[in-house]
Amino acid sequence: MTGTVSVARATAVFTGVGIAAPGGLGTAAWWAAALVGRSALGPVTRFDASGYPVRLAGEVRGFADEEHVSGRLLPQTDRVTRLALAMAKEAVEDCGADLEALPEYAAGVVTASSAGGFEFGQRELQALWHQGNKHVSAYQAFAWFNAVNTGQISIRHGTRGASGVLVSEQAGGLDAAAQARRQLRKGARLVVTGGVDSALCPWGWTAHLADGALSTVDDPEHAYLPFAADASGHIAGEGGAMLVLEDGGSARERGARVYGSLAGYAATFDGADEARLGDAARLALADAGAEPGDIDVVFADAAGERDxxxxxxxxxxxxxxxxxxxxxxxKAMTGRLLAGGSALDLAAALLALRDQVIPPTPGTRRPAADCPLDLVTGTPRGGALRTALVLARGRGGFNSAVVLRAAD
Structure with a gap:
């Protein structure tokens, strides 16, 4: 069944989007920036990076923590959780569902985070070594944890259904959405899902630098150039996207606005000498009942490293x-956001399907000869967009792929 999917399987639809990422705080602001295609990378301001070989990052500018988190929660949370709460709030409001009216266990939360509350953890370690154990916050017990975003979103929105967290680095945002779809197939009606990371602190920066994949170029316009002949690595960033994935029948019953459906998903793991991203893409197409000719745009993982x-x-x-x-x-505009990167690509693909326009790849002017891709650069490209393929790879061999279909 090329390009079609049965009604029984078309049960996972996206009805809400929330974004906090370099380039824009909020979905409308970020999407407008993405269509302009101008880099949002710049000098690190969240700590003094002058002594490090990499001094650029993608930061979420203008995010005032106290405007998004109560005074009671501020001492309990890391910046990553505050970003997650702000994005989830926007996504839930955008979807228009009354969560309190749902059955008690009908809504859940599935997120992805690779680093958890890294900055919070660094601060408490400093307190331990410089002041002693009595100065370590009791909130360290959970504020550092990868699953803390899921928990805090659940508490804020009163969702008591099946929930979880995925840890697969850059692939995590796609894996979380797929796990949310599994919960819908088990009977859930709505799941808040997505990914976010923020590790822009000295301890986090040391981890970012560990594999040598960051670009040491100091010019923000030329530091992260996916698929270019002079690509020299990537730039790290913070932020991501939260989405509301909803049972299609429930969404139709309440007349929800639908961005698109999660039609197909697959994940693979690289072998010792075998890269399997292509296999993930093929399996996702098969899961969606689609052929390569049905795909209108690919949102690439775009490592920015030649090999x-x-x-x-x-x-x-x-x-x-x-x-x-x-x-x-x-993502060349934002830098690579770990788990937030692929979630943001999902959001961008849904917005592209909604507006029938492909955002450009900032920085890169043309792909290298050994990357024979029809790379959209410079300006947005319009066209008839019905189906998108989103690809993601995480450190350690994770590969994930998602097929999205536009709303009818």
Missing amino acids: ADRAEAEAITSLFGPYGVPVTAP
């Missing part, structure tokens, strides 16, 4: 042929 870019280009061209489908990487 990884070539490997992804090979995975894409093996499915679509050289220059066979429009490809974009708006």
Whole structure:
């Protein structure tokens, strides 16, 4: 059944979007910036990075913690949780559902976070070593944990259904959405899902630097150039996106506005000498009942490192042929956001399907000869968009792919 899906399987639809990412706070502001295609990378301001080999980051500018989190919660939470709460609030309000009117266990939360509350943890370790154990906050028991965002969102919105957290680095945002779809298939009616990370502190920066994949270029316009011949690595960032994934029948019953459906998903794991991103894409297409010719745009993982870019280009061209489908990487505007990156790509793909426009890849002017991709650069590209493929890879061999279909 090329390009179609049965009504019974089309049960997972996105009805809400919330974004806090470099370039814009809130969905409308961020999407407008993404369509302009201008880099939001800049010098690190959250700590003194002058002594490090990398001094650029993608920061969420203008985010005042106290405007999004109560005074009671401020001492209990890391910045990553405050970002997650702000995004979840926007997504829930955007979806228009009355969560209090749902059955008690009908709504849940599934998020992804690779680092958890890294900055909070650093602060408490400093207190331990400099002042002693009596000066360590009792909130350290949970504020650092990868699952803390899921818990705090659940508490704020009163969701008591099946919930969880995924830890698969950059792939996490897609994996979380897929786990949310599983909960819908088990009977849930609504799940808040997505990914967010923020580790822009000395301890987090040391972890970012560990694998040598960050670009040391100091010019924000040329530091992160996915698929370019002079690509030199990526820039790290913070933020991400939260989405509301809802049972299609429930969404229709209440007349919800639908961005699109999660039509297909797959995940693979690289072998010792085998990259399997292409397999994840093929399996996601099969799960969606789609053929390569049905895909109108690919949102690429876009590592910004020559070998990884070539490997992804090979995975894409093996499915679509050289220059066979429009490809974009708006994350070049934000930097790579760990678990937040693929969640933000999901949001961007849904907005692209809604507005029938593909956001450009900032920085890169043309792909390298060994990356024969129809890369959208410079300005947005309009067109008839019905189906999008989103790709993500996480450190350690994680690969994930999601197929999205536009709303009818």
